[in-house]
C-alpha cells in the first residue's frame with residue numbers, strides 16, 4: 001500500500017488518494033498539511049500578548065488557551081479573560097481547571 005505523500009508521514013494514504021485521511025482533512029480545511037489549531041504556539045508571541053491583554057484573530061486554539069491561563073495567573077476574572085480571548089467564560093474555567101491538573105501532575 002502506498003503511504004501518505006506528506007513528508008515524515010507513514011500513515012497509509014486513503015483509498016484513491018495520495019495523502020492520509022488526517023492530512024487530507026487539514027489540506028481541505030486549512031490548505032496546510034501541517035496545520036493544527038492545537039499544537040502551534042509561539043511562546044514569545046504568547047508572553048507578549050499576555051502583557052498586552054490582546055489576542056489576534058489568527059491566534060490558534062492553543063495560543064488562546066495559553067493566553068487565557070496567563071491572564072488568569074495575573075488575577076483577571078474569568079469573564080474578563082473570556083472577553084480578551086474571545087471564548088465563553090465556561091471555556092476559561094475549563095482551561096484553568098485543566099491547567100491546574102496538568103501542573104499538579
Ligand SMILES: [Zn+2]
Nearest residue numbers: 004009020023
Ligand atoms: Zn499523512
